[in-house]
Amino acid sequence: MMIHSWRRSGDFIRSACKSLSSFRQKHNSMSPSVSDLGFVNRYESKGKTFESNAGKGRNTELLDHHHHHHHPCLGGRNMWTMQQYKSFGSSSASKVQRNPLFSSLEPKDVSYFKEILGEKHVVEDEERLETANTDWMHKYRGSSKLMLLPKNTEEVSQILKYCDSRSLAVVPQGGNTGLVGGSVPVFDEVIINVGLMNKVLSFDEVSGVLVCEAGCILENLAAFLDTKGFVMPLDLGAKGSCHIGGNVSTNAGGLRLIRYGSLHGTVLGLEAVTANGNVLDMLGTLRKDNTGYDLKHLFIGSEGSLGIVTKVSILTQPKMSSVNLAFIACKDFLSCQKLLVEAKRNLGEILSAFEFLDNNSMDLVLNHLDGVRNPVSSSENFYILIETTGSGETYDREKLEAFLLKSLEQGLVSDGVIAQDINQASSFWRIREGITEALQKAGACYKYDLSLPVEEIYNIVNDLRGRLDGLANVMGYGHLGDGNLHLNISAAEYNDKLLGLIEPYVYEWTSKHRGSISAEHGLGVMKANEIFYSKSPETVALMVSLKKLLDPKGILNPYKVLPHSFFSP
Ligand SMILES: O=C(O)CC[C@@H](O)C(=O)O
Ligand SMILES: [Zn+2]
Structure with a gap:
């Protein structure tokens, strides 16, 4: 049995930061204009054909969406109420309509599921459904009346076969920890939770x-x-x-x-x-x-x-025998960026994590989570977690220490500490991993998960901060080593004025710098309509073809991933 070895090391002595030479700034080309999007989609299912168009001249919804993004566009059959719109806090989600080709659940359906799965694996209990209908952030809420708990692949197959023949929409659900409304129903989709399939x-x-x-x-x-x-x-x-x-x-x-x-x-x-x-x-x-x-x-x-x-x-x-974790303070983002380049070069194959958070994220965690304290003695603008994982205890520790001392001398780092035991390491990780929880506790939160060139990654945080001018708390943190920024805007409550300032600004900014509007969280219902910011019309058209091939009636997790117009005949 191998054990983690968190080694003691000398604490860093704070030193005055030296000025750094600038990195060359990359200039990115503009992305295609949204009005160039041409997209027509015929959606056929067992004799019924419906068409949804998005693009030039044909469909105004997508274009309207881009040009008047925060327009609630409410009213009409199956539209969400203003109340729902507010609580969702997402202009994109407000656009979606229930697909009228989907059936509604009938008593005979419930009987059938009880027959194949057994009574106790068919959940109609209101409390359990309330939990399953609501996402982790309490931002997206569906109104499903049924959750199914299959025990094996055969049962999943039987469920889907039946739902397909009855045109009953379904949402697959796991731990329901998603952050883009992808794991909960949008309307009355049947929830299929695979939690019992856990061998x-x-x-x-x-x-x-x-x-x-x-x-x-x-x-x-x-x-x-x-x-x-x-x-x-x-x-x-x-x-x-x-x-x-x-x-x-x-x-x-x-x-x-x-x-x-x-x-x-x-x-x-x-x-x-x-x-x-x-x-x-x-x-x-x-x-x-x-x-x-x-x-x-x-x-x-x-x-x-x-x-x-x-x-x-x-x-x-x-599993490697030697894991080390450093918590580092940096005075500016350019230093963080340079530190990443140096870490890759100096630590090479033992580097196993390079995470960052800004001062606002740190303050949020300190204010909302119990028992958390800043591992470095003074407050700084940025914090970095560098983890190494390897098999040479002495080698790894000396490598990390030497690297950090060198960075301190170069002025890239203003303070830092290496975890001395596993508890200290956990407390460092708690700060980084606890941000999402702190945000949830802080109230309303607009979440963005962007891939951007590392050189550009923090500029969007600064730009947005300037744009919001104190209206809300803007936080930047994430997987810097992978070029993935978690941009979060925390406010007392969801409001249209704020949302209008954030979207489509954030998406346009990202697209302009050739980033991705979803690095790792997915599109869900939140960003389904924004797919064109990161994918070409031709690519989305092929995605639609694949969707139609594998799911002709569109029953699988509808209103997610693909533009909402696809689901609203
Ligand atoms: O809350 C978020 O936006 C990010 C959640 C997760 O991806 C993380 O890296 O902590
Ligand atoms: Zn993440």
């Missing part, structure tokens, strides 16, 4: 390949692997409740992506059930397999819109 099926200690069911909780898998001397290639703040199936379906990134890469690399295979109940066995365990199209990738990150992931095989890594 480890096999673990090969030679290859390190773990095969398990989709409902396994990430932390439980990590604990299982720990007993075998292995680690999951994925780690994130929600690990105590999120499911591996949900992680795969959303292509979750997390804290160790810089080391182990994305799930597109570490998921070696999976099993998924498509809308008609077809079970696709792609549960390979091979590193290399070039036999035609690698279709598993369609189910990684498609947010349950093409099928329900029921099993996963994932490549895990041997």
Whole structure:
């Protein structure tokens, strides 16, 4: 059994920061104008055809959406009420209408599900449904009357086959920790929660390949692997409740992506059930397999819109004996940026995390979470967490210490401390991982999850801060090592004026710098309509074709991922 070794090291002595030479600023080309978007979509299902158009001249909704983004556009059949709009705090979500081609749940449906699943796996209890209908931030709320708890792939298949034949929409749900409204119903979709499918099926200690069911909780898998001397290639703040199936379906990134890469690399295979109940066995365990199209990738990150992931095989890594974590203060963002470049160069293969938070994020955590304190003695503008993971205890520690001392001398770092034991390390991680929880406690929160060139990443925070001029608290933090910024705007309550200042500004800014409007959280219902900021019309058209092929009636997690016009005939 291997143990973590958190080594004592000399604390850093604060030193005056030296000025730094500027990094060359990159100039990015403009993205195509939104009015160039041409997109027509015919959506056929068993004799019925409906058309949804988005783009030049045909459909005004998408264009209207871009040009008058915060326009509530309320009224009419199936439209949400103003109350709902306010509580959702998202102009995008307010656009969606229930697809009238979907059936409503009838008593005969409930009877059928009870027959195939057993009474206790068909949930009609109001309290449990309330929880399942509501997302973790309490921002998105559906009105589903039914949650199903299948115990195996065969049951998932039977459920989907039936729902498809009855035109009943469904939402696959795991730990319900998503942040973009992707894991809860928008209207009355039947919730399929795979939480009972939580078995480890096999673990090969030679290859390190773990095969398990989709409902396994990430932390439980990590604990299982720990007993075998292995680690999951994925780690994130929600690990105590999120499911591996949900992680795969959303292509979750997390804290160790810089080391182990994305799930597109570490998921070696999976099993998924498509809308008609077809079970696709792609549960390979091979590193290399070039036999035609690698279709598993369609189910990684498609947010349950093409099928329900029921099993996963994932490549895990041997657990290393030496883990070190440093908590560092930096006076400006340019220093953070330079420190990242230096960390990659100096720490190389032992670097396993490079995370950052700004002063506003730190203050938020200190104000809203109990028992948290700033590990460095004085307040600074930025904080960085650098983790190393390796097999050479002395080597790793000396490497990290030498690197930090050098950075201190160069003026890149103004203060820092290396965790002396595992408790101290946990308390450092608590600060970074606790930001989302602190934001939830602070009140209303507009969340953005952006990929941007590292050189540009903090400019959007500054620009937005200037634009909001004290109206709300703007925070920047995230996976700096992966170019992923979590931009969060916290306010006492959701309000249209504030939202109008934030959107589409943030999306346009991101698109202009050729970033992505969703780095790792997905599009969900929140950003489904914004897909064109990051994908070309031709690409979205192909996505729509794939959706129609795998889910002709569109019953799988509707109103998510693809533009809302697709779901509103
Ligand atoms: O709350 C957020 O926006 C980010 C959540 C999560 O992705 C994180 O990195 O902490
Ligand atoms: Zn994140």
